[in-house]
């Protein structure tokens with residue numbers, strides 16, 4: 106059987122700029138889905154984000170492969186594109202089965218009821234897709250249980266409104282097939298430079314998942330809903346075995362929070378050191394995890410952890426409480442100093458509220474400069490599809506709340522006019538460039554790469570300033 110797995114390209118310019126300029130990770134979700142496909146089938150992964158002319162590339166692949174099944178992944182902001190691509194499949198190869206999976210299919214399956222998608226897969230896909238392929242071969246119905254839904258099923262809407270299904274035990278989730286993609290295309294900006302020099306700021310980077318879910322329930326996040334509050338963890342041996350098989354020297358852990366279980370992560374670092382595995386890692390961690398466990402991060406520094414993304418979100422206690430973050434400003438400050446003392450680079454991310462006044466922007470700007478040296482990025486507070494907040498605000502949205510749900514475009518009205526809001530928002534990112542470790546620590550890097558960073562940074566900030574124009578886009 107011939108199977109085509111597709112990751113759509115971003116539609117809005119700012120997401121393109123991010124991918125082209127700073128961070129483009131491999132389509133791990135599709136590599137895992139591919140890992141579930143029984144042997145003897147032909148699988149192609151098509152990541153349209155790496156293509157110059159994505160629609161033409163998709164068209165070419167369709168005709169070249171003539172697939173029996175086309176599977177799409179997608180965030181909410183990509184659901185319109187998934188539907189558009191699925192319509193093309195139906196036009197060109199009417200016999201092909203179209204399957205939608207991923208975050209959006211899991212939380213809002215009913216959005217795929219328009220006729221172009223035959224099967225909507227909710228939750229973990231590697232295990233479900235395996236059964237789907239087997240059923241296709243045996244001529245059985247492709248919808249089953251609460252994980253594989255058919256919009257044609259009279260019971261579809263009832264099933265689509267139920268909470269997302271349970272994830273299978275982690276040991277049942279297939280390992281990714283990594284060589285189905287052009288690995289040289291995937292990279293992440295790297296500013297951690299213990300010896301004050303770097304051979305490249307854009308090293309080829311693999312991604313890997315050691316755990317799924319999170320034990321917290323921040324109001325802006327949908328993960329606790331997707332995972333029903335569960336935090337599933339792979340064993341240290343399994344994690345280290347997969348790391349040892351990855352070809353790249355740099356690995357980005359795409360967990361929601363990697364370090365929640367100190368015992369597990371101490372064991373992982375211990376095994377990495379014991380086995381002499383020398384790689385560099387980037388991970389996300391909560392500020393309270395870091396503040397409570399300085400020795401865990403010291404150990405991980407030895408094991409290769411170079412950069413930690415921390416959702417500091419705000420330096421105002423009232424905001425942190427509003428987001429149900431269950432941290433406080435003191436903990437944020439402690440986490441910053443733990444990372445600094447340990448020599449791990451901080452990537453701090455802050456939330457800008459649509460209700461920000463000019464004074465709020467100025468206050469945040471000051472916090473950013475105080476963080477120096479650090480990578481600092483910003484998102485705009487946006488109610489996530491699938492959460493209570495989304496329901497609460499459903500009459501307030503100023504645009505298509507799926508297409509614009511990228512946490513950069515506000516979907517709620519702003520206190521300042523959109524043009525002014527985005528002028529201030531863009532300014533925050535230029536201020537953040539001044540705090541960047543490469544600049545502050547005068548790190549030696551190839552000259553061409555410095556030029557590339559400046560060029561990409563300027564294009565990114567320009568795109569940020571102009572984001573208010575996207576609201577004129579027809580959806």
Ligand code: B12
Nearest residue numbers: 134137176177178180181206207226229230326327359511
């Ligand atoms: C790492 C990560 C990123 C990485 C990129 C990862 C990548 N591969 O490209 C970075 C940091 C760049 C990123 C950026 C963004 N992200 Co992000 N990200 C994540 C995170 C933490 C993990 C995603 C991941 O790699 N998972 C690993 C894979 C293996 O798991 P998976 O995606 O769940 O896939 C499984 C199933 O969904 C299913 N499946 C998936 N696809 C398919 C397809 C088929 C056919 C089938 C059958 C099954 C199936 O099977 C898979 C294997 O088990 C998630 C949180 C989460 N728990 O999902 C947020 C998350 C996906 N991100 C989110 C968002 C909003 C963004 C941004 C749009 C906004 C932002 N500023 O952060 C940007 C935009 C990026 C872009 N280019 O479009 C939201 C999406 C919510 C939504 N409703 O769409 C999430 C859920 C975070 C959240 N807390 O709300 N992100």
